[in-house]
Amino acid sequence: MSPHKPILTVWAALLLAAGLQSQAVNRPDPVLNTRTWEGQTVVADVLLVAFEAGTASAQRLSVHESVSLGPITTISRNLDRVSLPAGTDLDVAMARYADLAGVRAAQPDVLLQPVDAPNDPYWMLQWGPPKVSATEAWEVAPGDADCVIAIIDSGVLTSHVDLDERYAWGYDFYANDSNPTDTHGHGTHCAGIAAAEADNGVGVAGVANGCRYAAYRAGNGSFPSSSLVASIDDAVEQGAQVLSMSWGSASNNILVRFALEDAADAGCVLVAAAGNDNTSQKFYPAALDEVIAVASSSPSDGRSSFSNYGSWVSVAAPGQSIYSTAHTGAYVYKSGTSMACPLVAGMAGLLYARLGGTRSPANAAAVRAALEDSALPVGAWVEHGRVDLLAATNALTTPESAELQTISGSALQSFGGETLTLTGSGFVGVEDVLLDGQSAASLRVLTEDTLEFVTPAASLLGWQDVQLLKNGQLSNALMVQVQDNDPPRFTTAAQPSVGDTLKLSFGGGANAQWLLLASLSDATVPFRGSELLYPFKLLTTHHFDPVGLAELNVNVPASLSGLVLSLQIAALESGNFVGTSEVRTIEVLP
Numbered sequence: 023m024s025p026h027k028p029i030l031t032v033w034a035a036l037l038l039a040a041g042l043q044s045q046a047v048n049r050p051d052p053v054l055n056t057r058t059w060e061g062q063t064v065v066a067d068v069l070l071v072a073f074e075a076g077t078a079s080a081q082r083l084s085v086h087e088s089v090s091l092g093p094i095t096t097i098s099r100n101l102d103r104v105s106l107p108a109g110t111d112l113d114v115a116m117a118r119y120a121d122l123a124g125v126r127a128a129q130p131d132v133l134l135q136p137v138d139a140p141n142d143p144y145w146m147l148q149w150g151p152p153k154v155s156a157t158e159a160w161e162v163a164p165g166d167a168d169c170v171i172a173i174i175d176s177g178v179l180t181s182h183v184d185l186d187e188r189y190a191w192g193y194d195f196y197a198n199d200s201n202p203t204d205t206h207g208h209g210t211h212c213a214g215i216a217a218a219e220a221d222n223g224v225g226v227a228g229v230a231n232g233c234r235y236a237a238y239r240a241g242n243g244s245f246p247s248s249s250l251v252a253s254i255d256d257a258v259e260q261g262a263q264v265l266s267m268s269w270g271s272a273s274n275n276i277l278v279r280f281a282l283e284d285a286a287d288a289g290c291v292l293v294a295a296a297g298n299d300n301t302s303q304k305f306y307p308a309a310l311d312e313v314i315a316v317a318s319s320s321p322s323d324g325r326s327s328f329s330n331y332g333s334w335v336s337v338a339a340p341g342q343s344i345y346s347t348a349h350t351g352a353y354v355y356k357s358g359t360s361m362a363c364p365l366v367a368g369m370a371g372l373l374y375a376r377l378g379g380t381r382s383p384a385n386a387a388a389v390r391a392a393l394e395d396s397a398l399p400v401g402a403w404v405e406h407g408r409v410d411l412l413a414a415t416n417a418l419t420t421p422e423s424a425e426l427q428t429i430s431g432s433a434l435q436s437f438g439g440e441t442l443t444l445t446g447s448g449f450v451g452v453e454d455v456l457l458d459g460q461s462a463a464s465l466r467v468l469t470e471d472t473l474e475f476v477t478p479a480a481s482l483l484g485w486q487d488v489q490l491l492k493n494g495q496l497s498n499a500l501m502v503q504v505q506d507n508d509p510p511r512f513t514t515a516a517q518p519s520v521g522d523t524l525k526l527s528f529g530g531g532a533n534a535q536w537l538l539l540a541s542l543s544d545a546t547v548p549f550r551g552s553e554l555l556y557p558f559k560l561l562t563t564h565h566f567d568p569v570g571l572a573e574l575n576v577n578v579p580a581s582l583s584g585l586v587l588s589l590q591i592a593a594l595e596s597g598n599f600v601g602t603s604e605v606r607t608i609e610v611l612p
Contacts, residue, residue: 051197051242056133059112062273063244064130069104069115070097070248072277075284077124080517080611085125089118097248098255101277103131127276133244134278136176136208136269136360148226149321150215150340150365155412156229159372160220163415165232169375171216171264171367172257174250175209177202177239179349182210184218184225185235191260192237195252196245202237204349211356212268213237214347216368225353226346229411230368233375236262245269247277254281258288263374263381266367267294267307268360274306286312289381289453291374291389293367295359302332309334314370314390318342318362319408323400329359331403336394338408339365369393369411373418380494384421384451392418422448424490424497433503436480436569437511437529438463444488444500449473451492457502458486479571480504483532506532506570509552510593512603518578519611528572530593531600536572537563537592544588544605552602555590566593582610 055066069091073082082102086094091110095103106115112130119128151157170190180189180202192202204210213228217235220227238253240246250269257265265285282292292313297305308315315334318326318341325331326342341362348354373389374381396417397407430443444455447470455462455475463476480486483506487499507529514526528536539558546553566572587610591603 054133054246059130059132062271063133064112065133065246067106067108067110068131069106069112069119069128070131070277071102071104071119071128072126072280073100073102073124074126075100078515078517080519081124085119085122088122091115091118098252100126100280101248101251103248126280129247129275129277132247132271132273132275133241134247134250134269134271134275135244136241147345150344150361151227151229153321153340154229154365154369154408155410156231159411159415160231163372163376163411165230165372166375166379167232167234169233169264169371169379170236170262171230171233171266171364171371172236172238172253172262173209173213173216173266173364174238174240174253174257175204175212175266175268176206176242177204177209178213178235178237179204179210179347179351180237182214182347182351184222184347185210185213187219187222188217188228188234190234190236192239193253193256194239195249195256196239196241202239204237204239206242207349207354208268208360209237209239210349211344211346211354212266212360212364214353215344215361216266216364216371218347228368229365230371233368233371236260247275251277251281254278254285258285258290261381262290263379263386264291264293264367264370266364267292267313268358268363270294270297270305270307272303272305274309278307279310282307282310282312286386287383289383289386291367291370291386293363293370295363296335297330298328298358298360299330300328301330303330304332304334305330314366314393316359316362316366317404318357318359319400323398323408325401325403326357326359328357329362333405335404337366337397337406338362338400338404341365366393366409369409369414372411373414376415376418377420378494380453382451382453382493385493387451388419388421421451421493423495424448424452424492426488426490426497426500429488429500429502431502433505434477435507435511435529436483436504436571437507437527438477438479439511439513440477441474442477443472443474444490445472446490446497447471448492449490452490454491456487456489456491456496458482458504479527480569483569506530509601510536510591510603512589512591512606514589514606514608516607517609517611520578520580520583522578524576524578524608526574526576526589528566528574528591528603530566530570530572530591531595532566532568532570534566534570534600535563535594536566537594538574539590539592541588542586544607546605549602550599553605554592554602555588555605558590578610583612585610
């Protein structure tokens with residue numbers, strides 16, 4: 023049951039609305055001026071600033087204004103780009119942001135390179151899928167169109183006759199438009215290895231028979247960190263289960279690492295090329311703990327002469343003379359760990375689909391374990407061995423289901439926001455806690471048998487079910503009693519900016535009347551057992567709904583810029599005063 027959303031009529035200043043619409047614009051590829059920083063190639067005069075998740079836009083702006091280095095561009099939900107004056111010392115600029123509240127890291131926009139194919143002789147046409155027992159595995163693991171492998175690369179020729187029917191979505195974060203067409207060739211070749219259409223009478227067959235791919239253009243011969251982070255973030259938000267990354271460097275790029283940690287937390291399987299430098303030196307992001315690092319193997323299961331190796335490399339896969347789709351619309355041979363990576367990513371997509379496709383850390387862990395634990399030993403140059411899809415399919419196990427035993431409270435208020443603790447078993451991989459079907463405001467798995475969650479606003483009063491959602495399945499239910507809110511409750515943003523839509527959420531007695539009070543002072547006086555804001559101005563009044571909830575949305579006009587306002591709600595039942603909420607103070611930012 024939705025809260026009432028009354029129209030504010032008394033406080034005319036807060037009724038000034040502003041509407042902004044954004045429109046995608048096709049832009050040419052940027053011309054990147056580069057320089058060297060700490061042995062790496064970076065975009066000249068650019069600094070990237072990563073903020074902690076949930077940092078408000080007003081706080082981000084305040085941080086940038088305190089440093090005052092140059093114009094700001096938002097790259098993704100937690101990343102901003104700062105355009106520096108020409109010749110600015112990058113280390114000095116980074117130091118200006120160090121230790122500021124909300125800042126997670128600052129670094130230059132490092133260019134990462136694709137794992138290009140070396141000039142090796144050609145081998146048999148499409149020897150890779152048969153080598154990993156793909157055709158046998160397809161009989162029991164046919165894939166599913168709802169399972170998507172994100173190809174984060176130089177884009178994809180999505181109109182290719184072998185790729186057009188498997189395209190899910192895409193974006194060009196390099197030129198910043200919605201057309202991810204590949205002009206380089208690297209990404210199209212990788213997409214074909216993972217997801218080219220099978221059994222369509224033309225071309226080649228990708229290993230992820232039945233799954234789809236998402237195309238991300240993050241560069242054109244090299245990849246700015248900003249484009250990679252934006253691509254990773256978007257792939258996670260759009261729902262991709264697997265990320266395929268055939269690029270990297272010997273340096274552990276902290277901004278890319280942050281994005282991949284978030285992707286892993288969301289339940290994505292992360293697959294990356296181990297590099298083509300014939301060295302045991304770690305190559306990133308493949309060497310990250312969250313990522314499956316893929317080396318290249320030969321038809322005889324030896325290490326390809328160019329492939330990186332070592333205990334940090336998870337698995338090997340066919341990567342020499344791989345025939346796949348070309349950005350010209352034809353087909354070409356390429357070799358490299360770049361080619362081995364999407365083969366494993368495609369396999370991961372099939373396994374994820376076999377688990378039902380529901381994205382969760384538990385499912386991602388099950389897919390990775392199946393790939394690694396079933397790999398055929400090929401020598402000490404790779405930790406687990408050469409992947410085999412049929413063996414991985416047979417090894418795949420469904421993560422343990424969740425079971426509830428106890429809940430820390432038996433009664434809660436309908437407004438939500440209360441923290442409760444659940445005990446039971448199988449909590450790792452839980453995706454949601456549901457109160458009468460409403461998703462938890464947040465949850466945190468503490469151990470295999472303990473988790474905390476913050477209650478959502480309820481849809482009904484009375485006894486309601488609490489259940490866990492894991493792998494698309496609901497657990498057994500525990501019961502809690504949902505009551506109306508006593509005393510009344512009230513939340514809103516503490517520092518709205520001019521032009522923001524300010525949401526005010528109220529909780530009180532079911533069907534009772536509420537009054538919104540305002541003052542330029544936070545002083546209160548005792549009144550009938552409550553603390554009442556005084557002096558106050560009555561802004562508007564309405565009724566709580568049958569669950570005891572209400573909501574008000576107003577746009578913040580420029581006339582309020584710089585003001586500090588104190589707000590409070592008072593509740594009346596049958597015309598009698600029954601209580602007040604705490605006073606909420608808001609500061610309107612410019």
